[in-house]
Amino acid sequence: MTRFVLGRLAWMLAILLAVSFIAFAMMRALPGDFAIAAAGSQSVAPEVLAAIRQDLGLDRPLLAQYWGWLGHALLGDLGTSFVTRQPVRAELFDRLAVTFQLTLLAAIISMVMGVATGLAAARMRGAIDWIVRLYNGVMLAVPNYVVATLIVLLFGLYFPQISIFGYTPFLEDPLANIGSLLLPALALALAVSVTISENTRAAVLEVANQDFVMVARAKGLPPGRILRDYLVRNALTPVITATGLKIAALLGGSILVETIFAIPGMGQYLFDSINSRDYPVIQAIVLTAAAIVVVVNTMIDIAYARVDARVQL
């Protein structure tokens, strides 16, 4: 087990190093830089653009820039944002906290909805199964930004007195904070819950036809115990994988939903930083998002080892 975990950690670091370099190279390969993006269509003399680039160190050779960045990053210094001139680490932490809250809320909503509807469909079949599957099919086809835009427009038109716009920090007002995240979390959760629901349904149906369940039934075990100890435990393995990956993706930030609801999370941060070519921020976000996905994947692997009796370490 220790060897397995250590091997996974080494692999994780290698992936992160590769990701940081690829992100760096890709951003520099894109035409346009911060100086150009900030000036917009105003007339700015080439020497002014050059002065801005020199000030930010963008005139140095690319590899030197990357080594400089890596050296600082390894010491935990992610640099300063070109746009806000604030340390990236502090900004990133704030954004991550917001996205984490949003994701947590979305995860809870989607798990409850997904597992409940999936189980109901698999166990009751008939009309309930049919309705759940129809709903899942429709929701799967509707992207979350459409749901988000519809929510914004509906509230703007029919409930203008309810202010749903803008984010309230947790420390300012915890209740208002959760309130301000509820609708965006719902917009995110709907699509995820559909996947969870489908996975749960399929997994439970598959496991229910296995021999060991039939044996359990033949032994005369009560249905509740069969559901808990035989069905759910075995069916959950693939569900955990799918849910983990979905939630890891959410942690990287949902650009569209965050932009629509004006939530200052990771997604919006990434979108803005790419538009303004704020290299230190892009670099930090890509690295963080990659780290989250890699860490969650590793955790899923380890969780497999615990949940799935077939994995022996």
Next chain:
Amino acid sequence: MKPPSFPMIAPEPEMAEELSRRSLLRLVLASGAMALSPAIMTGEAAAEAPVSGGTLTIGADADPIGLDPVTLTAFSSYDFTSLIYTGLLRWTAQMKIEPDLALSYDQPDPKTYVFRLRQGVKFHNGQDFTANDVKHTFDRILSPASGSRLRAFYSSIEAVTVIDPYTVKFQLNATDAAFLSNLATSPNGAIVPAGVENLNTQPVGTGPFAFEAYQPNLQFSLTAHAGYYEKGQPHLSRVVFKFYKDQATLTSALRSRAIDMTWLKDPKVAAAIARTSPNLVSAPGQTSRTFPVWLNMKAKPLNDVRVRRALSLATDRKACLDTILGGSGKIGAMIPESQVGGYDGTGELPYYKHDPAAAKALLAEAGYPDGIDLGNYIIVAANPLDVACAQILQQQWQVAGITVKLMPMETAPLLTMWNTGTWPTLLSVALSWTPDSDATLQYIKSDSATGKGTGSNDAELDRMILEARAELDLGLRAAKNMAIQRHIADQAYIIQVYQYPLRWEIWWNYVRDYVPIAANIRSFVRTAWLKK
């Protein structure tokens, strides 16, 4: 009291006399506050006394990038710096120049300006404002080490001298009609305090509002500057900007009164929202920018004036204006109407009459009897107005035998092409507001970055532009600017389609005494108050 009447009146010819050479502008401070209230300026008597206090919440679609007026280059910062800093002069709602931190100025000769400054003005940090700060500001701007974008605007300044703590002299090396316009513009003329560092993150100015806090992407807040020099102003105790990057969310936030005012990018959306409630005030403001098609004239086929003229003749500007802006704008020439000698959208200009047959004939004469393929027409993908207009232009040109392929592009790479002159044939990017017609004309002058990019190479045009900048009489300058625009249209160096306000401002009518101005900043938040 009714909200100030709209639309705004255009600059009047009288302003020519008002600021003519050797004019002496005097402002009696005692009556200053009243004389400057926008109600008076729009010809209405104030029936209601302003109420003090309250927070004005403004919806903004972009964060600032830096708050030091000397070094910032981003247009999005002006919204914030214009409330924090003030300058020697400022624009009135009618885009006339009036004194601000200066009490008056004297012009002993065409190249010398002597400003008398207000006394008792305090910066937000409590520091006294004196002539030293003025000198400090311009020394910073003119020092190459600062890398200030403003250095090019103030290239005519030879020296700034402190005569006494409240008198400062600007010595120019040439007569410069753009000088006062730049001084009146925020942030170009904003005065920064001597001896204060880190203005980008901790701005300190003399403006009506002082910086309070900034949470990127969330909000930017300002508090009333208790030591502000205009009596009784500002009325508001706080101004809070909230950021909404999505236009649909911005309009929903306005409807739900999560914000009190905002500006929108699309006139049709602004009109539609204003229709939903009679309590919303929608004021387009004066036209302040143009939507042009930039031509690469460095190579065939656009180095041939006949092809360019054909393109101009094939363009139905009126159709674009009506379809895209719903008539909420004017046909464009090089200079927008709100500037000296700006085109009013009605006068006859060469090759402006839509005539596809004449365009075809010109193309045939140029050696393209079967029409011409101009390749990629590059446009800003993120700007729906630009994309929609380009689609119409594509169809119009096709009728005259000119084929283009639309190529919407991300903004940063497009700007790189525009700045370096590396676009293949046609490119559109709307121009930002500039403080003076000269700054607008620089875009096409042969020695500017964009001029070089287009391949502009007309000594006669360059001479006309220099002459217009040196003309201090506004009436004569307007005539010269008009001649320049006629020349540009005749040679079709650029295809200007329409002119329009940069943004369409809209606010709830409980916000009183607010007036939008063409300078694309919210100067009149200083006179605004809330009747709730």
